[in-house]
Structure formats: C-alpha cells, structure tokens
Amino acid sequence: MDPRLAPNFTPVIRRQHQTPSLSPSTTSTTTPRSAANTSAVDLFNFSTSSFARDLSMTDVGSTNGSEIVAKLEQHVRSGSESAMSSRLNSSSGNSTVSSADSRSETQATTTNGKRKAEMDFDILAPPYSLSANRTPTQTADLEEVPHGISRQARDLASYAFPVHRLAEVLQDKTMQPLVIVACGSFSPITFLHLRMFEMAIDTIRELNKYEVVGGYYSPVSDNYRKAGLAPADHRVRMCELACERTSSWLMVDAWESLQPSYQRTAVVLDHFNYEINVKRGGIKTKAGERRPAKIMLLAGGDLIESMGDPNVWADEDLHHILGRYGCLIVERTGADVRSFLLSHDIMYEHRHNVIVIKQLIYNDISSTKVRLFIRRGMSVQYLLPNSVIRYIEEHGLYVGMSEPVSNVLKF
Numbered sequence: 058m059d060p061r062l063a064p065n066f067t068p069v070i071r072r073q074h075q076t077p078s079l080s081p082s083t084t085s086t087t088t089p090r091s092a093a094n095t096s097a098v099d100l101f102n103f104s105t106s107s108f109a110r111d112l113s114m115t116d117v118g119s120t121n122g123s124e125i126v127a128k129l130e131q132h133v134r135s136g137s138e139s140a141m142s143s144r145l146n147s148s149s150g151n152s153t154v155s156s157a158d159s160r161s162e163t164q165a166t167t168t169n170g171k172r173k174a175e176m177d178f179d180i181l182a183p184p185y186s187l188s189a190n191r192t193p194t195q196t197a198d199l200e201e202v203p204h205g206i207s208r209q210a211r212d213l214a215s216y217a218f219p220v221h222r223l224a225e226v227l228q229d230k231t232m233q234p235l236v237i238v239a240c241g242s243f244s245p246i247t248f249l250h251l252r253m254f255e256m257a258i259d260t261i262r263e264l265n266k267y268e269v270v271g272g273y274y275s276p277v278s279d280n281y282r283k284a285g286l287a288p289a290d291h292r293v294r295m296c297e298l299a300c301e302r303t304s305s306w307l308m309v310d311a312w313e314s315l316q317p318s319y320q321r322t323a324v325v326l327d328h329f330n331y332e333i334n335v336k337r338g339g340i341k342t343k344a345g346e347r348r349p350a351k352i353m354l355l356a357g358g359d360l361i362e363s364m365g366d367p368n369v370w371a372d373e374d375l376h377h378i379l380g381r382y383g384c385l386i387v388e389r390t391g392a393d394v395r396s397f398l399l400s401h402d403i404m405y406e407h408r409h410n411v412i413v414i415k416q417l418i419y420n421d422i423s424s425t426k427v428r429l430f431i432r433r434g435m436s437v438q439y440l441l442p443n444s445v446i447r448y449i450e451e452h453g454l455y456v457g458m459s460e461p462v463s464n465v466l467k468f
C-alpha cells in the first residue's frame with residue numbers, strides 16, 4: 058500500500074499563522090546562495106534577472122525581456138481567445154442552478170442584445186489601462202463573463218473535472234505547461250486569494266520556463282475540522298463566483314470538497330495530475346504532440362511553515378508534494394519563508410522545485426477577519442468580490458458563527 062495513503066495525519070484545528078518550532082534534527086547549517094542573497098534585495102532597484110533570482114529558489118536562466126514579453130503577448134492573446142471561445146462553445150455541463158443563481162441569471166437577461174449584469178461585476182469594462190509591457194492576460198471584461206455561472210456538481214456521482222478555462226494548446230513549444238493549484242479553506246475567498254494567482258503568474262513569467270495553462274482553487278471538504286468553515290458547498294460556490302466574475306483564467310474544482318473524508322494535499326495534487334496528465338494526456342503543442350503539465354501547489358508562507366510540524370504533514374507527503382510537483386510560496390507578513398526553506402531539510406532538498414513569490418504590494422486580507430467583521434455587522438466591501446459579498450448576505454453565512462477568541466485574536 059502506498060505509505061502516503063496511510064499517514065498518521067488527521068486534520069487538526071491549527072492556530073492562525075502558527076509558526077511551528079523545528080526540531081534540531083531539521084536544522085541545516087548550509088547557506089544556499091540564493092537564500093543568503095535575499096537579505097540584500099533592493100525592491101526599488103532590481104534588474105529583470107536579479108528580480109527573478111530574488112524571487113525564486115530555483116536556478117533561473119538568462120532572460121531576454123523583449124523576447125519574453127513578445128512570447129507572453131502571443132500566448133496571452135491566443136490563450137484568452139481560446140479560453141473565451143471554449144467558454145462560449147461549452148454547454149453548461151454539470152450545472153444545477155440555485156435560486157440565488159437564478160436571480161443572477163435574471164439580472165443577466167438581455168435587452169436590446171446587451172447584457173444587463175453590470176451591477177454584478179467587480180471589474181471595469183475595457184478599455185483597461187495597461188502599462189506598456191503588461192498584457193491584458195487576466196483582465197476579464199464584461200463581454201467575457203457568461204450569463205449565469207454553471208455550478209459544480211454537488212455530489213461525486215455527477216462530478217466532472219472543470220476544463221472550460223484550461224488551455225487546450227501550448228502556445229510556445231519551448232515552454233513547459235504549468236497548472237497552478239491552490240488548496241485551502243477559502244471561507245470566504247478574498248481578493249488576497251485572487252491576487253495570489255496574479256502574483257504567481259508574474260513571477261513565473263520572469264522565469265521564462267513555464268507557460269501557465271490553468272489555475273484552480275480546491276476548497277477543502279467539511280471534514281477538515283477548522284474553525285470558521287462555512288459548508289463546502291457554499292465555499293465552492295463563492296470561489297466560482299469570484300473566478301467567473303473577476304478572472305478570465307481561474308477555475309474551481311469541487312472534487313476535494315466532495316470527498317467523504319479529508320484528503321491530504323498530496324492526494325489532491327495526484328487528483329489534478331490524474332485528470333490533466335493521465336486522463337487528458339497533458340496539453341497539446343501546436344504540432345499535435347501531448348506534453349505533461351507540471352502541477353504546482355500555490356500556498357502562503359504560513360502554510361509552508363506549518364510543513365515543519367510532523368504532526369500536520371507526513372515526510373512522505375512533503376517529498377511527494379515538493380519532489381514530484383513543486384510549490385509556489387507567497388510571502389506572508391509574519392512568516393520568514395526564506396529562513397524556513399533554509400532550515401527545513403526536506404524543503405532544502407527540493408529547493409529547486411520551490412519558487413518564492415515576493416509580495417511587492419503586501420496584501421494581508423484575512424478570511425478570519427472577514428468572518429469577524431461580518432459577525433459584527435461591519436463592512437467587508439473591497440476585501441472580497443461583490444458577488445461573494447452578495448452571496449454571503451443571501452445565504453446568511455458567518456453571522457451566527459462563533460470562533461474561539463484565540464483564533465480571532467491571532468489573525
């Protein structure tokens with residue numbers, strides 16, 4: 058039996074932003090160059106290549122800025138076109154529309170051939186101002202947003218892996234296709250969770266090695282006994298609303314949330330690998346060859362630090378996650394990611410598969426705080442998408458919920 062399938066790990070209620078202490082045996086005295094260099098980072102004066110070096114624990118090859126931009130522009134244009142056309146051509150698939158959805162559907166009905174759902178959206182219609190070297194990758198526009206948002210299956214029997222925004226064709230054959238997966242509670246999803254993907258894509262571009270072909274949220278199931286979890290069905294739906302109404306490339310996969318028991322992150326990544334690389338055979342190149350997609354876990358610094366606690370993460374799982382897949386780590390205030398990577402033996406061993414994402418504009422929106430604000434009747438506007446706020450109101454989420462004071466104080 059695969060040892061990863063029988064770990065001693067059972068979900069526990071972790072303290073917020075807990076920094077586990079490391080046992081002496083996990084402490085290394087070696088200093089990798091890239092990690093040591095980071096203390097000297099000058100955020101306001103970096104070149105493209107030093108930026109890439111500072112951002113990542115991986116070896117970064119030489120970069121040619123204009124070439125990357127040109128390639129990305131090409132990728133982005135065709136990527137968003139194909140994503141859009143596949144969306145427009147796709148049928149609703151596994152959709153069951155709730156009453157709240159029917160309301161959105163009604164708001165979105167057309168008059169004079171134009172959509173009237175503007176109130177529903179959190180973004181500006183184009184023209185969208187872009188800097189000279191920035192491409193409109195993730196800028197969903199009103200026309201792109203579908204009328205209703207098809208809901209994911211609510212049981213495993215009708216589950217289907219969402220692929221409506223997964224690129225079908227790799228634009229640049231010199232790149233490796235990359236799928237980014239964020240596992241978490243998302244109770245509720247906030248603008249920070251959405252920003253994480255944007256920060257990741259900017260960092261990945263600098264590496265000039267991967268072409269991002271998809272991004273997924275995988276909300277944890279109700280079996281993860283963490284304080285403040287709204288029912289999985291609602292968390293999935295809020296993620297769907299956030300993705301469909303604010304992004305042109307992000308998706309939500311309900312598989313993990315529908316499982317009858319808690320699934321460890323290693324198993325969740327295996328599921329993505331199975332769906333994308335085994336069942337679909339990877340991503341096609343323009344020449345028709347199929348190439349396996351690299352799957353990477355996107356996580357915040359606090360989650361990575363929790364990996365130092367053997368009661369929370371089994372060593373076999375860490376080897377599996379970091380060795381076979383890889384990790385994109387978003388720095389988080391209060392979490393010293395680089396020191397942690399240096400001190401943790403397994404992390405250090407797999408450091409070339411770990412990419413650290415610097416938050417150039419720090420965003421520390423916390424779901425715990427959002428839940429508290431809702432309970433106290435305070436405003437959460439501009440912390441999460443309007444569609445999610447509206448959904449929370451419609452379903453009365455979080456209002457009656459209580460959380461241990463220790464959790465709330467530690468946000």
Ligand SMILES: Nc1ncnc2c1ncn2[C@@H]1O[C@H](COP(=O)(O)OP(=O)(O)OP(=O)(O)O)[C@@H](O)[C@H]1O
Nearest residue numbers: 241242243356357360387389420421422423424425
């Ligand atoms: N401020 C932040 N900076 C970087 N990453 C973050 C931040 N907040 C959350 N994340 C990351 O987002 C992912 C999903 O987080 P999750 O919803 O499980 O917890 P959370 O956002 O901390 O919410 P809660 O307050 O309910 O614990 C995790 O990888 C987490 O590390």
Ligand SMILES: NC(=O)c1ccc[n+]([C@@H]2O[C@H](COP(=O)(O)O)[C@@H](O)[C@H]2O)c1
Nearest residue numbers: 066071240241242277321322323369370
């Ligand atoms: N051993 C494991 O696989 C393991 C341990 C702790 C958290 N996680 C995952 O990390 C994500 C975030 O967890 P927290 O919300 O507790 O920070 C969740 O998706 C959870 O499933 C996985």
